[in-house]
Every structure is written in structure tokens, then in C-alpha cells.
Amino acid sequence: MQTGEYERTTVTAVDANGTELATVDMRVADTYSKRYTGLSDTESLPEGEGMLFVHDGEGQHDYVMRDMDFPIDIVFVAENGTVTRIHNAELPPEGTSGGDLTRYSGTGKYVLEVPYCYTNRTGIDEGDRIVVEGDY
Numbered sequence: 250m251q252t253g254e255y256e257r258t259t260v261t262a263v264d265a266n267g268t269e270l271a272t273v274d275m276r277v278a279d280t281y282s283k284r285y286t287g288l289s290d291t292e293s294l295p296e297g298e299g300m301l302f303v304h305d306g307e308g309q310h311d312y313v314m315r316d317m318d319f320p321i322d323i324v325f326v327a328e329n330g331t332v333t334r335i336h337n338a339e340l341p342p343e344g345t346s347g348g349d350l351t352r353y354s355g356t357g358k359y360v361l362e363v364p365y366c367y368t369n370r371t372g373i374d375e376g377d378r379i380v381v382e383g384d385y
Contacts, residue, residue, distance in 0.1 A: 254283075255276040255278070255283065256276075256277040256279075257275065257276055258277055258381060259273070259274060259382040260272070260273045260299070260301060260380070261380045262332075262373045262377055263377065264372070264377050264378075270371045270377065271297075271367070271373060272297070273299045274297060274298050274299075275298070275299050275300060275361070276300045276301070277300075277303060277385065278300055278302045279302075279303040279385065284302050284304075287300060287302070287312075287315075288317065288321065290316075291318070292318055293319055294321065294362075294363070295364070296367070298364075299362050299364070300362045301359060301361055301385070302359065302361075302362070303359060303385045304357075304358050304359070304360075306328075306358060307327060307328045307356065307357060307358040308357075308358075309354065309355075309356050310354070310355060310356070310357065311352040311353065311354050312336075312338075312354075312362075313350040313351065313352055313353070314340060314341050314350060314353075315350060317341075318340075319340070320340050321338050321362045321364065321365055322335060322336065322337055322338065322361075322363045322365060322366065322367050323335070323336040323338050323353045323361075324336075324379075325355025325356060325357040325359075326357045326360065326361060326379045327356070327357050327358065327359075328357070328358040328359075330378045330381075331376065332373065332374065332375050332376060332377045332378070332379060333355055333356050333357050333375060334354075334355030334356065334357075335368050335373070335374070336353040336355070337365060337366055337368075337369070338351075338353055359379065359381065361379065
């Protein structure tokens with residue numbers, strides 16, 4: 250399914266017992282250009298929505314809050330669906346230049362960006378699993 254220039258998918262988070270913690274409607278950023286832009290062209294992010302970044306393979310990735318209008322959670326996910334790292338990413342101070350932006354690092358094939366503190370509110374934690382609908 251396409252909305253604008255982004256495909257969309259559903260992502261479900263489950264804990265170690267298989268209990269569903271949250272389901273999120275995601276825009277898919279699966280090209281370099283879409284990953285680079287991310288949510289920087291977005292004015293707000295409603296609860297239950299986010300962006301799924303799909304990398305070619307599992308590895309170490311750094312994300313920054315470039316041209317962002319709101320804080321977010323950045324969730325790194327291994328190829329097998331395990332949450333490996335969660336950052337509650339604040340907005341950078343006004344006037345911060347690109348080279349001075351905080352780098353949010355983690356390991357994974359996927360990165361989820363969801364509303365700020367969404368992981369706190371839903372109980373999503375490192376070690377939980379993410380199930381992505383579709384073939385990503």
C-alpha cells in the first residue's frame with residue numbers, strides 16, 4: 250500500500266511472553282534518500298504512527314535529529330526482530346549545526362522512529378521483539 254511516496258506497513262511489538270505491547274502504522278524508508286530525510290519533513294507524529302527505516306543489512310547505524318520539529322524515540326532492531334537499543338531523543342538546542350548534532354547509535358537492520366517516550370508508555374524495552382508486516 251502506498252501513501253504519497255512512502256509504502257506503509259504495520260509493526261507490532263511483543264514482549265518475551267508474546268504479549269502484544271503496541272501496534273504502529275509505519276511509513277517505510279527503504280532507500281538512502283528516504284532514510285536521510287526521515288521525519289525531518291514532518292510537522293508532528295501522532296500516537297500510533299512512525300517510520301520504519303530498513304537498511305540493506307544488519308550493522309552499526311547513527312541517527313541524528315536533523316531539521317526535526319519534535320522529539321522522538323529511536324529504536325534499533327536486529328534482523329531477527331529483537332530490540333537492541335532505545336533512545337529518547339530530545340530536540341537539539343536552537344542553532345545546533347549538523348556536525349554538532351547528537352548521534353544516536355545502535356545495531357540493527359531496522360530502526361523505528363515513534364513519538365517521544367512512546368516506548369516508556371507502551372512498555373517496549375530492549376530484548377522485546379518487533380514483528381514487521383510484509384517482506385522488509
